[in-house]
Amino acid sequence: MTVKKIQLISDKARKRICAGAIAVLTATATFMTVPSGTAFTEGGIAEAADRPVSISSCVISGDQVVCSISCKSLPASDDGMFYLYADEVYEDGAKGKVVAKTSRAKNAQFSFALNLNSADSNLSRKFLVAVRRGGSMVQVSNEHYITNPEAVAAHTSARMTTGKKGILPDQFKLTSDEILDLGIKQVVYNMNLGYLCGETTDAQYPTISYQYDGQTYKFNGKIVTEYDNIVKVFNLQGIEVTMAILNNGAEATQDLIHPLAKDGHTWSALAWPGYAFNTAEPVGTKHLEAIAAFLGERYSGTENCGQVDNWIIGNEVNARTECYYLGTDDLDVNVNNYVKAFRIFYNGIRSQNAGAQIYNSLDQEWARKSNPGCFLSKDYLDRFNYYMNREGNIDWGLSFHPYDAPLYDPYAWKGQAVYVKNNIKTPYITMQNLHILTDYMQQKDFLAPSGDVRSISLAEIGFTSSFGEDLQAASVAYGYLVAEANPYIDSFMLFRQTDDAHEMESNLALGLCGTDGSHKMAYDVYRNIDGADAASAKKTASDIIGMDIDQMIASGTFLTR
DSSP states (O other): OOHHHHHHHHHHHHHHHHHHHTOOOSSOOOOOOOOTTOOOOTTOOOOOTTOOEEEEEEEEETTEEEEEEEESSOOOOSSSEEEEEEEOTTOOSTTSEEEEEEEOOSEEEEEEEOOTTSTTOOTTOEEEEEEEETTEEEEOBOOEEOSOGGGGOSOOOOOOOOOSEEEOOOGGGTTSSHHHHHTOOEEEEEEEHHHHBSOOSOTTSOOEEEEETTEEEEEOHHHHHHHHHHHHHHHHTTOEEEEEEEOOOOGGGGGGBOGGGOSOOOOOTTSOOOBOBOOSSHHHHHHHHHHHHHHHHHTBSSSSSOBOOEEEESSSTTOTTTTSBOSOOOHHHHHHHHHHHHHHHHHHHHTTOTTOEEEEEEESOSSOOSSTTSOOHHHHHHHHHHHHHHTOOOOOEEEEEOOOSSTTOOOTTEEOTTTOOSSTTOSOOOGGGHHHHHHHTTSGGGSOTTSSOOOEEEEEEOOOOTTOHHHHHHHHHHHHHHHHHOTTEEEEEESOSBOOHHHHTTTOOOOSBOTTSOBOHHHHHHHHTTSTTHHHHHHHHHHHHTSOHHHHHHTTOOEEO
């Protein structure tokens, strides 16, 4: 089979993965652009050399916001004053509201009211410095967001972190004992806003009215209750919950679709619509802010609704035409708009629950596109990190999906040399060369504000049994042990608990269980890999691989075919 034909099959399979990854329970549970003068480095960090004023920090202090600035040189001014503007995310330039002013100086500070829980809240706004020149206001700094929303969190609970071993659970087996039997420590689930928002039609579960910044927002009481029960089921088992927030463009959430995504784009029958969040219009933006606050509060572990420790914003957002649609192939426009949505969710959720971790989501196509309309994950990551540093560094996390290449390749420990390489220019990042990603994230410009390497979650990773249950079992063992040995990986979420019939049409039998519920060889291996019978599970994998799996991982053995 030629390389081209292999990749075409992989494209088709990818669409099915996106569709499967965003399946959601509805009633089955019982309980722009970059400024001119910008130059990118290898790590993606840039300087906007045309603006002399730098906002070095913008933080909440009590009921105030304090912004500190410094100047390379004092910009010309008609009146000798600096003006601090608060823009909504959809505004650019000196168009928002002046919230503070001070005399020009090489170093200066602004202080103004946070106005939390009011129509004039500054929580999710972006701030910039301007001067009056020639009778007009001229922007002289880059934008900057509040970077410590957790300072006002009133619903914080201790995180439920106990281990890396995770899975995408079968929504029809939530009351079975398989998750406990497998020794799962983390689960990842999907929350489609199109189902969550809007009014309910079930009188037993009244519509939930939520007050946010002086406005009332509606949530479907039945769907919210189902999520409450799902999250609590996992919490009662001591399992850490990660929730992916998705935008399927249902009737109740048309305002959440970015206007550049309303161009009639259609998806394959195998794909599930995934739209970019609306950060371009007032109504949609405010709705996003309300949703973020609602979710952060309700699932903080303090409201008797369950605790979600981790939130993923979108799914594989670099896969523009398949998973996070925006009607332009301009990388800057796509990333800039996603960053705005990410900031809204970050500030909204963490202003309620300081312990929550917020992640972006990227696929494994590091340096090779399977679809020309999508973006390389490395390029997207670099640009995302650039905006985050430029507009106020926060503790964002990276959710990465290091599937084999192609997706149905059955050898996790021995990839095809044309796709998997042991250097930064590798076309794909898989479990086999995962260290390339974690090495990359150790660069100074990628570090969290604390100086630590950011949280990295492998929130979606699966291995097929279509070419033999033995190969899947060995791949599962190899993948988990690679993640366990890497100190920068915080979770390994196996995709999935049970096979999906549509995915199987593309040789993606990714479940630990068959469609009939039977346990595959990989089920027992995954169950035992971190317990008292770990030696037996490792021996099974080693015999299949033909090499001691512990020694292989410890020595960094890199095999290709």
